[in-house]
Amino acid sequence: xxxxxxSAAALPADPKASTAGAAKKPVNPRSAKRRRSLAQWGFIAPxxxxxxxxxxxxxxxxxxxxxxDYSPSTFFTGxxxxxxxxxxxxxxxxxxxxxxxxQTILFTVGSLVGQFCIGLALAVFFTRRFPLNGILRxxxxxxWLVPMVVSGIVWRRIFDQDTGVLNSFLGTVxxxxxxxxxxxxxxxxxxxxxxxxxIGIPFNMVILYGGLQEVPKELHEAASLDGxxxxxxxxxxxxxxxxxxxxxxxxxxxxxxxxxxxLVLALTDGGPADSTQxxxxxTYQNSFVQMDFGAGAVVGNILILISxxxxxxxxxxxxNEGK
Amino acid sequence: MATTTQxxxxxxxxxxxxxxxxxxxxxGLAVLAVMLFPLYWxxxxxxxxxxxxxxVGPVPTGLDFSGFTSALTEQGGNLLTSLAVALGAVAICLxxxxxxxxxxxxxxxxxSRTIVFGTLITQMVPGIVIANALYxxxxxxxxxxxxxxxxxADASLGIPFAIVLMRSFMVSIxxxxxxxxxxxGAGRFRTFVQVVLxxxxxxxxxxxxxxxxxxxxxxxxxxxxxxxxxVKPITxxxxxxxxxxxxxxxxxxxxxxxxxxxxxxxxxxxxxxxAAGITGGSVK
Numbered sequence: 069x070x071x072x073x074x075s076a077a078a079l080p081a082d083p084k085a086s087t088a089g090a091a092k093k094p095v096n097p098r099s100a101k102r103r104r105s106l107a108q109w110g111f112i113a114p115x116x117x118x119x120x121x122x123x124x125x126x127x128x129x130x131x132x133x134x135x136x137d138y139s140p141s142t143f144f145t146g147x148x149x150x151x152x153x154x155x156x157x158x159x160x161x162x163x164x165x166x167x168x169x170x171q172t173i174l175f176t177v178g179s180l181v182g183q184f185c186i187g188l189a190l191a192v193f194f195t196r197r198f199p200l201n202g203i204l205r206x207x208x209x210x211x212w213l214v215p216m217v218v219s220g221i222v223w224r225r226i227f228d229q230d231t232g233v234l235n236s237f238l239g240t241v242x243x244x245x246x247x248x249x250x251x252x253x254x255x256x257x258x259x260x261x262x263x264x265x266x267i268g269i270p271f272n273m274v275i276l277y278g279g280l281q282e283v284p285k286e287l288h289e290a291a292s293l294d295g296x297x298x299x300x301x302x303x304x305x306x307x308x309x310x311x312x313x314x315x316x317x318x319x320x321x322x323x324x325x326x327x328x329x330x331l332v333l334a335l336t337d338g339g340p341a342d343s344t345q346x347x348x349x350x351t352y353q354n355s356f357v358q359m360d361f362g363a364g365a366v367v368g369n370i371l372i373l374i375s376x377x378x379x380x381x382x383x384x385x386x387x388n389e390g391k
Numbered sequence: 392m393a394t395t396t397q398x399x400x401x402x403x404x405x406x407x408x409x410x411x412x413x414x415x416x417x418x419g420l421a422v423l424a425v426m427l428f429p430l431y432w433x434x435x436x437x438x439x440x441x442x443x444x445x446x447v448g449p450v451p452t453g454l455d456f457s458g459f460t461s462a463l464t465e466q467g468g469n470l471l472t473s474l475a476v477a478l479g480a481v482a483i484c485l486x487x488x489x490x491x492x493x494x495x496x497x498x499x500x501x502x503s504r505t506i507v508f509g510t511l512i513t514q515m516v517p518g519i520v521i522a523n524a525l526y527x528x529x530x531x532x533x534x535x536x537x538x539x540x541x542x543x544a545d546a547s548l549g550i551p552f553a554i555v556l557m558r559s560f561m562v563s564i565x566x567x568x569x570x571x572x573x574x575x576g577a578g579r580f581r582t583f584v585q586v587v588l589x590x591x592x593x594x595x596x597x598x599x600x601x602x603x604x605x606x607x608x609x610x611x612x613x614x615x616x617x618x619x620x621x622v623k624p625i626t627x628x629x630x631x632x633x634x635x636x637x638x639x640x641x642x643x644x645x646x647x648x649x650x651x652x653x654x655x656x657x658x659x660x661x662x663x664x665x666a667a668g669i670t671g672g673s674v675k
């Protein structure tokens with residue numbers, strides 16, 4: 069199929085097309101211009117409509133829903149009466165919200181720090197030239213391409229306290245081999261963070277590697293001629309040059325981490341005793357498990373608010389850098 | 392690393408270099424081994440007889456495909472569902488975003504900057520928030536438990552990314568090429584289909600690839616927009632599987648292996664597009 073379209077591109081002067089063009093009547097320039105821009109909007113309109121329906125509408129709808137009383141019967145009766153701030157006060161008075169918020173912060177910060185540091189170290193490592201560099205680099209991407217839910221389930225197996233390979237390995241090398249990775253309230257969140265770091269490393273590595281390729285080699289040479297050590301060169305030359313890329317990586321990482329759902333559900337379902345509950349899973353629990361969409365919308369709105377604050381902050385930083 | 396300060400004295404470093412390089416390769420292999428271990432363990436567990444027992448060997452002794460047979464009989468239909476939904480989502484995604492990317496790249500329209508900005512912003516909307524609102528709308532529209540409903544929702548995962556990616560490519564198409572086609576009498580739409588799309592082939596492939604992966608990996612919409620078993624992609628299938636048969640790890644892992652195959656195949660077939668897509672997603 070691609071070959072036929074490619075050959076058509078080589079011959080844009082299709083005889084049939086020119087007859088269609090000849091049929092055009094002369095029109096006054098202003099309405100012609102308007103017609104042209106209307107036709108041009110035709111290209112963009114479907115996407116705008118789609119995004120309005122699938123992003124704009126949910127944003128507005130969530131705000132409205134957070135002031136409505138949803139119950140399991142709402143979907144049969146269609147009745148969801150407005151109840152003022154009830155959902156909001158209920159959510160805030162429930163201790164679970166504060167817990168989920170704190171755990172979301174721990175999860176997001178922990179994941180970002182781990183992903184970024186290891187990703188950067190690997191990116192620097194792969195800028196060296198050695199055999200099989202390219203193949204190794206692309207194979208490291210695999211964990212990132214596997215569905216997150218599947219990764220979660222595989223790790224759930226590895227983490228199993230009694231029959232998992234991690235504990236049996238630790239036992240073999242003489243370390244305590246009975247850690248309850250996912251079943252103790254003190255360890256579960258750490259384990260989930262570790263898995264998310266594993267998932268995020270490839271993405272961080274690829275983007276930072278791309279950024280490192282852009283850093284001019286001459287700068288490194290100049291620095292080493294000046295007698296700077298490798299670490300000094302990295303800190304004073306490479307890192308500042310890499311700053312825009314680092315911002316992008318961290319922002320994208322934040323956006324995808326703060327709302328995570330699949331991974332937590334697959335690993336722990338938010339347990340044990342809500343110790344891995346985050347704002348994302350809490351939204352899900354409220355809406356789709358308790359069938360209280362009003363409460364789900366409240367938590368969802370807070371999630372949006374956090375993202376929005378971060379987005380504004382990011383745009384600020386970007387704008388200042390442009391100056 | 393210390394040698395970087397040395398002034399290259401002709402042949403001496405040349406003799407050392409291969410050795411040092413292989414050292415890096417060995418380290419790289421070790422990193423890869425650690426990173427891919429969970430995936431290896433997934434395959435290993437899938438192939439072991441009695442995978443639920445404590446002592447799962449480090450390598451499968453005597454391949455046992457019963458996990459795969461039961462995974463295929465129980466999850467085969469879900470794999471096909473995933474394939475159908477993902478392909479549908481890719482079709483919707485490209486049909487909506489390719490013209491938009493072209494329009495935003497090449498037409499000087501008022502408000503197109505706002506649209507590009509809006510596209511970037513949509514990528515920040517948490518999926519669970521979309522699902523929350525979408526569910527009640529889907530109930531009203533009768534789109535719950537339907538293939539088309541899930542395809543539409545999954546397409547939304549790829550559309551902003553596809554627009555941004557393809558637009559940044561289409562900006563670089565010389566205006567003269569498009570004008571030449573229009574002067575030759577091709578309509579705007581013909582120019583788009585016969586000139587712009589073929590020229591943008593690589594970015595179309597990359598965008599299609601990623602929207603496929605997004606839709607294939609989707610779990611959240613599959614979980615929230617389906618209340619019956621009518622439309623069950625593999626991600627949802629495995630999740631429910633683990634709830635129902637925690638003992639049967641062999642089949643769960645076999646199903647996981649099957650669900651990871653598209654990712655592996657795509658990686659092998661289209662390395663350069665994958666790298667381009669991941670970096671492209673970060674370009675503003």
